[in-house]
Amino acid sequence: MTAPATGEPGRPTAAGEDAELLEIALEAARKAGALLRDGRPADLGVAATKSSPIDVVTEMDIAAEKLITSFIGRLRPQDGFLGEEGASSEGTSGIRWVIDPLDGTVNYLYGLPSWSVSIAAERDGEAVVGVVEAPMRRETYQAVKGGGAYVEGVRAHCRPAPDMEHALIATGFSYLRERRVAMAEVVKVLLPQVRDIRRGGSAAIDLADVGCGRLDAYYERGLHPWDMAAGALFAREAGALTGGRPGLAPAEELTVAAPPGLFEPLQQMLEDLGAWHD
Template sequence: MTVSDLPRGKSGRAAHDVAVQAVREAGNIIMARFPGEKRISYKEGRSNIVTDVDVLAEEKIMALLQREYPDFGIMTEESADIAGDSSYTWIIDPIDGTRNYAYGIPHFCVALALARGEELLLGIVFDPVREELFRAEKGQGAFFNDSPISVSAKTSLQESLIGFDMGYDAEIGQEILGVASALWPGVVSVRVMGSAALALAYTACGRLDLYIHLHLYPWDLASGILLVGEAGGVVTELDGQPVSIHSKSVIATNREIHQDFMGRSRG
């Protein structure tokens, strides 16, 4: 199935158009509140936070999607899942990079994907700070502000800029630091990104050569899987096994660097 085969919304618009409107409207809310104070709550531990703006942006996205596609399910970060009467599910992260957002660091995004069962059909990552919109449609390629994109053309780790994130669990954070330490100094440099969805979009367009994360949720991952795949890249779990929206770990890169990484990690 491709996006062109998807049911249209109640307004008659294509799913892609509805999704783009949703992330842009959420982006307007996010940016309007970015300079000011936010109410911060802790979901689990000391690192996994949510702001009142996450909730407002999520409500805006959900209202539009439910109006246009009332039969579709919804899986979202800040609310309980909503079962649909169809096999389609929207997967929402209203602010990926909430810690950056709360601290005034301008590196975060809105992530939205559409799946039918486990099959990803549409993925969008929107950076409202820079007005950068990354999108992918199954079988149609990946785009940055309507220009086609592709993953890095580098051929080895030695040439590569690596991105990673530590997640919310202290032990997993230590593990990923170990992975990064093992790669250094055999790479160009490393970056802690603070937003997995935006890092995967950066990988899809070649800004990052390789991205690694060891503890993700579906809303962090779904849009990025499709973006990187449609941009000609490779996305697997850390051990090289096929990735799904329910995977915890991810390696995203091109085929040559993936082979180099797996060879080094197994060697």
């Protein structure tokens, strides 16, 4: 199936296969978001040790990924997959779906609203379609390479770059004790030099918020491809720059997103602070 070109008000411009991929990603993300929202037990508690509440979240994660891969696999059986919960196949079409079925697991466990479903379609290793579904925000972020970024029918644009001291910057922290110590040292130096720092808990939403102008910048160490693929494309299509260490693409070592003019000094500051290593 090949969808016609789209680009009507409120939608990214997409033609041919990209239009098809966008429609599939939107529907898969919507279905998974509804499953997670409606399937979360109202009395889900937070355990002090590994026990049933964490198992419930793990089961929801796996169920959402299975829903996504099954839905896409029926429509595009030749495509490959890379998912946080273990979906991995090469495929033969040149398209690979990069999936985080529940980005912001701890938020979900605690009943906080900042969690999302992130789905990106890569062609020959490059993201061409990205969808981030945030059910508790009632927002869907969608982007197509070269076709723009939109949220709820509105074209998204990142903020003009402020100077560093007026920048609102988001980040995230590892759950590895040693790495958290190193991350805290970076924040200790960075915090007095910026407006403030936020920790939202969902990398995909943080990247989308940069694209929507709700944050000036975002950085984090330790992201996997499924954490950033859709959100980073959205941020770029909204006018932000994304990268890792200077001269490198976003990677597990470091991911940075910010508008031109802020991106460069922030990236260099993070490099100088050693934000990319423990």
